[in-house]
Amino acid sequence: GESVGLHLPTLSVQEGDNSIINCAYSNSASDYFIWYKQESGKGPQFIIDIRSNMDKRQGQRVTVLLNKTVKHLSLQIAATQPGDSAVYFCAEIPFRDDKIIFGKGTRLHILP
Amino acid sequence: GAVVSQHPSWVICKSGTSVKIECRSLDFQATTMFWYRQFPKQSLMLMATSNEGSKATYEQGVEKDKFLINHASLTLSTLTVTSAHPEDSSFYICSARDAGRGLSNEQFFGPGTRLTVL
Numbered sequence: 001g002e003s004v005g006l007h008l009p010t011l012s013v014q015e016g017d018n019s020i021i022n023c024a025y026s027n028s029a030s031d032y033f034i035w036y037k038q039e040s041g042k043g044p045q046f047i048i049d050i051r052s053n054m055d056k057r058q059g060q061r062v063t064v065l066l067n068k069t070v071k072h073l074s075l076q077i078a079a080t081q082p083g084d085s086a087v088y089f090c091a092e093i094p095f096r097d098d099k100i101i102f103g104k105g106t107r108l109h110i111l112p
Numbered sequence: 113g114a115v116v117s118q119h120p121s122w123v124i125c126k127s128g129t130s131v132k133i134e135c136r137s138l139d140f141q142a143t144t145m146f147w148y149r150q151f152p153k154q155s156l157m158l159m160a161t162s163n164e165g166s167k168a169t170y171e172q173g174v175e176k177d178k179f180l181i182n183h184a185s186l187t188l189s190t191l192t193v194t195s196a197h198p199e200d201s202s203f204y205i206c207s208a209r210d211a212g213r214g215l216s217n218e219q220f221f222g223p224g225t226r227l228t229v230l
Contacts, residue, residue, distance in 0.1 A: 008153050036221075043116075043205050043221040044156065089155060098144065098209065100219060102155045 008087060010107040019077040023090030023103045028071060030092035034100070035064055035075045037086045044089060047075070077108075085110045115139055116208050118222040125196055126230055132192045133225045135206030141186035142208035146219060147179075150203040162189045186211065196229045203227075 013019045025033065031052040036044035050057045050064045050073075057064050063076040073090050090103040115138040125131050135145055143164045148156040160170045160181050168181035180192040189208075193200055203226055207219040 041203075041224070041226070043118075043207075043224045045221070046218075049218075099158055099161070100146075100207075102157075105155050 008105050008107045010109055012109045012111055013080050014111045015080060015082060017080055019075075019080045019084070019108060021075045021077075021088050021090075021106045021108065023073040023075075023106075025071050025073055025090065025092045025101075025103065027092060027094050027101070028068075029094045030101075031095045032093040033064070033066060033073055034091045034093070035062075035073075036089045036091060036102075037084075038089060038105075039086045047088075080108075080110055082110050082112075084108060114210060114220045116206065116220045116222040118204075118206060118225050120225060121223065122226040122228075124228045124230065127197050128195055130192055130194045131196055131227060132190055133204055133206075133227070135189045135191070135208070135222055137187045137208045137210075137220070140208075140210045140212060140220075142189075143186060143211040144209045145183060145189040146207045146209075147181060147189070147191050148205045148207070150205060150224075156205060159191075193227065196227070198229045201227055201229045 034049045035047040037047050038044045048059045048062050048064050050066050061078045065074045087105045087107050089105045091100045117136045119134045145162040147159045149159050150156045158171050159174045160168045162168045162181045162183040164183045170176045183189040203224050205224040207221045209219050
């Protein structure tokens, strides 16, 4: 049966607009953060990462911002395209650990 | 480079049977592989860490006798779901860390295996 409350938040964005996906992480000892994209029926795909000694990192069409004070991470996607439609997960890796802790995920829905 | 494959990509089995899922690193050696489970509309949950040549380390709440992990070589880890039941139906995903990248903790993910237990 369905579990109440277990659903992915959805962000709907017009094609061509910028998307901002937010994430709150839990462990103040985490020093490495990654954003993953997961399309339906596939494994996670690495998008961009950032270390805790940085506030911002840019890739191709994507930017990750890190605010360690409030333990907040965001992913900005410029000029959103239909191919960006997927579920996006933030992930953290605590210092000197090798485990990836995944966040809850956000579904990005592109409006035509 | 850094490709991880899983086999099978999907499997349907009867309740009570065992199912083996393979995870291979195709172009690198992986001393450490990880197994995750993902239920619909949920995040990935780490089940266990698999180290080549040694016993796997299971996360709290994961039954090691039910989910048997074998990491017999630097390119292959297997997950066997023993006596599968419908509640074991899920998307199982593995990842691997490249032994040649030193202290890098980057993991490369497989495409996942959809298990459906009838």
